[in-house]
Amino acid sequence: xxxxxxxxxxxxxxxxxxxxxxxxxxxxxxxxxxxxxxxxxxxxxxxxxxxxxxxxxxxxxxxxxxxxxxxxxxxxxxxxxxxxxxxxxxxxxxxxxxxxxxxxxxxxxxxxxxxxxxxxxxxxxxxxxxxxxxxxxxxxxxxxxxxxxxxxxxxxxxxxxxxxxxxxxxxxxxxxxxxxxxxxxxxxx
Amino acid sequence: xxxxxxxxxxxxxxxxxxxxxxxxxxxxxxxxxxxxxxxxxxxxxxxxxxxxxxxxxxxxxxxxxxxxxxxxxxxxxxxxxxxxxxxxxxxxxxxxxxxxxxxxxxxxxxxxxxxxxxxxxxxxxxxxxxxxxxxxxxxxxxxxxxxxxxxxxxxxxxxxxxxxxxxxxxxxxxxxxxxxxxxxxxxxxxxxxxxxxxxxxxxxxxxxxxxxxxxxxxxxxxxxxxxxxxxxxxxxxxxxxxxxxxxxxxxxxxxxxxxxxxxxxxxxxxxxxxxxxxxxxxxxxxxxxxxxxxxxxxxxxxxxxxxxxxxxxxxxxxxxxxxxxxxxxxxxxxxxxxxxxxxxxxxxxxxxxxxxxxxxxxxxxxxxxxxxxxxxxxxxxxxxxxxxxxxxxxxxxxxxxxxxxxxxxxxxxxxxxxxxxxxxxxxxxxxxxxxxxxxxxxxxxxx
Numbered sequence: 001x002x003x004x005x006x007x008x009x010x011x012x013x014x015x016x017x018x019x020x021x022x023x024x025x026x027x028x029x030x031x032x033x034x035x036x037x038x039x040x041x042x043x044x045x046x047x048x049x050x051x052x053x054x055x056x057x058x059x060x061x062x063x064x065x066x067x068x069x070x071x072x073x074x075x076x077x078x079x080x081x082x083x084x085x086x087x088x089x090x091x092x093x094x095x096x097x098x099x100x101x102x103x104x105x106x107x108x109x110x111x112x113x114x115x116x117x118x119x120x121x122x123x124x125x126x127x128x129x130x131x132x133x134x135x136x137x138x139x140x141x142x143x144x145x146x147x148x149x150x151x152x153x154x155x156x157x158x159x160x161x162x163x164x165x166x167x168x169x170x171x172x173x174x175x176x177x178x179x180x181x182x183x184x185x186x187x188x189x
Numbered sequence: 190x191x192x193x194x195x196x197x198x199x200x201x202x203x204x205x206x207x208x209x210x211x212x213x214x215x216x217x218x219x220x221x222x223x224x225x226x227x228x229x230x231x232x233x234x235x236x237x238x239x240x241x242x243x244x245x246x247x248x249x250x251x252x253x254x255x256x257x258x259x260x261x262x263x264x265x266x267x268x269x270x271x272x273x274x275x276x277x278x279x280x281x282x283x284x285x286x287x288x289x290x291x292x293x294x295x296x297x298x299x300x301x302x303x304x305x306x307x308x309x310x311x312x313x314x315x316x317x318x319x320x321x322x323x324x325x326x327x328x329x330x331x332x333x334x335x336x337x338x339x340x341x342x343x344x345x346x347x348x349x350x351x352x353x354x355x356x357x358x359x360x361x362x363x364x365x366x367x368x369x370x371x372x373x374x375x376x377x378x379x380x381x382x383x384x385x386x387x388x389x390x391x392x393x394x395x396x397x398x399x400x401x402x403x404x405x406x407x408x409x410x411x412x413x414x415x416x417x418x419x420x421x422x423x424x425x426x427x428x429x430x431x432x433x434x435x436x437x438x439x440x441x442x443x444x445x446x447x448x449x450x451x452x453x454x455x456x457x458x459x460x461x462x463x464x465x466x467x468x469x470x471x472x473x474x475x476x477x478x479x480x481x482x483x484x485x486x487x488x489x490x491x492x493x494x495x496x497x498x499x500x501x502x503x504x505x506x507x508x509x510x511x512x513x514x515x516x517x518x519x520x521x522x523x524x525x526x527x528x529x530x531x532x533x534x535x536x537x538x539x540x541x542x543x544x545x546x547x548x549x550x551x552x553x554x555x556x557x558x559x560x561x562x563x564x565x566x567x568x569x570x571x572x573x574x575x576x577x578x579x580x581x582x583x584x585x586x587x588x589x590x591x592x593x594x595x596x597x598x599x600x601x602x603x604x605x606x607x608x609x610x611x612x613x614x615x616x617x618x619x620x621x622x623x624x625x626x627x628x629x630x631x632x633x634x635x636x
Contacts, residue, residue, distance in 0.1 A: 033626050033627055033628045034625040034627055053388045053389060054389040055387050055389075056387055056392065057198060057202075057620055058387075058617045058618070058620040059392040059395070060621075060625065063392075064389075064392075064393070067389055069389065071397065072393045072396075072398070074401065078405070092333075093333040096331070096333070097330070097333065099328065099330060100328055100329060100330055102332075104332060105334070111334060114334045114339070115333055117342070117343075118333055118339065118342050120408075121339075121342040121345075121409075122342070125346040125349060125350065128349070128350040128353050128354075128402055128405050129349070129353070131353075131398045131405070132357065132398070132402075134394070134398060135357070135395055138390075139390065139394050139395065142388070142390035143384065143390075146390075151386050153368035153369075154368075156202075156364045156367075156385075157198060157199060157365060157368065157369075158197065158202065
C-alpha cells in the first residue's frame, strides 16, 4: 500500500483568532490628565468616531459618562444564573427527598422551610459563577472585536490612553485631534 | 511630624509592587514558623488517623470539642473579609480600599482552614464525600433537613464565591504589576492577568460584575454564620437551643474577623513599609467596627443569661449556672473579659489610634473569641443536666492542641505566600479614591 499523499489542508483555528487577533492599524494617544482624556473622547465622538478604545488604570465614571456606553449585559448573566440556581436547589432537595422517601422527625418528606436554605445558597453560588463567566465572556468578545490594538504598559500605572483605528493613509486628522486635546504622546499608523 | 510622601498613581503602583520584591530574613522567619506549626499539626493528624479519635480528649458527653471549636472560630475569622470587601463596597466606604485585599485573602484562607476541621472531626476523612449528593448504588441521598448538610452547602458556596471575588479584584492589579515585573514573575503575571489591559469595554463589564458579586456576597456572609449557628441552635442542648444564635454568631464572627485583620495588617504594614497607604485612620475605622460588633456580642451575652433566668426553664438555668460557676468558669470569664469588656476600651480615641495597642487588643479578642466557641460547644455539652453525672471534666489533649496549632500554621503559610506573590493592597482601588490628575490642577495633584 502506497503512502497517502499529504494533503495541503490547514485546520481552521477558531481559538487562534480569539487569542491572537490580527493587528489593527490606528493611532494611540497617551494622556497624563483625566480631563484631557475626556476632552479627546468628546471631540472624537463629535467627529463621528465610535470604535475607539479608552485605556485607564482604574474605572472612572467621567470616562463612562463621556463614552455614553450602554449598561453591561453582565446583569442578565447574574439574573439567569441566580434563577437557575434557585430552581436547581429546589429540584435537588425535593427530587432527592421523594426519590427515597424517608420520614425524619415526623415531618413531611418534602418540607420546604429547610430546603429554602439550600435554594438560597444555590442561588448565590450559581449567580456568582455566571457573573464571573459573564465578565470573562463579554470582555473576551470585546477584545476579539477590537483585534490586536496598540497598548502601552503605562496604562496600568498612571496614564490614560485612547486608541483610534485608522487606515494607514488616513490617520492625520486623528493624530492632530489627539494632540490638540492634550495628549502627551501620539503614535502609530 | 514626619512628612508624608505625595501619593500619586505612580507612587501607589510602585509602593505596592515593591512588596513583591525578594523577601528578607523577617519574612522567612515568619514563614518558617508557620511551616513548623503546620508540620506539628500534620504529625498529630497522622497519629490521630493511625490510632483513632481516642487521641483527642473526647469523653461522654463531650463529643464535639476542639475541632468544632476551631471550625467555628475559623469560619468566623473569614467573615470580616467579606464585610469589608462586599458590604462596605456597597456602602461606598472609601477607607476599605487600602485594607480590603488583606481581609479578602484572609477570608479565603480562613475558610480553607475551617473546612479541614469537619473532615478531621468525622474521623474517617476518606468518607467525607458522603456529604455530597451523588448518585450511588444504594440510591441514598443526603438528608436536607439536617443542619450539617446546610452547613456544607453554605461553606462550599462561601469558599467558591469569596475565591471568585478575590480573583476578580486581583486581575487589574496583577496587570499593573505585570507591566513592571521582570523574569519569572513577568511570566506568572502574564498568565494570571488574563490579558487585562484596562480598556473601557473591560471596565464596563468588570465594574458591573463586581457590583453584582458584592450584592450576592452580602446576604451570603450573613447566611453562612447563621447556618453555622443552626448546627447548634437546631439541637435541644440547653445553651445551644436559642433563637438569638444567628445574629449573635454573625456579630461575633465579624468582631473576631476585624480583630484578625488588625493582627495581620500591623506586621504587614511594618514589614512592607506601607505606612503612607495604610494609615492610622484605617486602623481607627477597624477599631470602631470592633467596638460596634464587640458591644453587640456583649449584649448577646447579657441576653443569654437574662433569658436563661427569666425563661424559668430549670435545665436552661442549670446550664448557664454551670457555664459561669462550674469547672469551666475560667474559660467563660476569659471570654466575657476579652469580648465584652476589653473592646469597651475602644471608646477612647487614644487607644483607637495607637497601632501597637490595637495589635495587643486584637490578640486578646482572637483568644476571647476562640474561648467563646469553646464555651458554647464544650461547656454546654459538659453541663447538659441529664448527662452531666456521666463525665469527669473534659480536657483537650496534645492531639487537639497540636492540630489547632497546625491550623494556624496552615493559615499563616498561605497568607504569607499570598502577600509575596500577589499585591496585598489593591492598586486599582487605592487609585480610585485619589483625586485624578487634572490639567487645571496639574501642579497640585500630580506633582
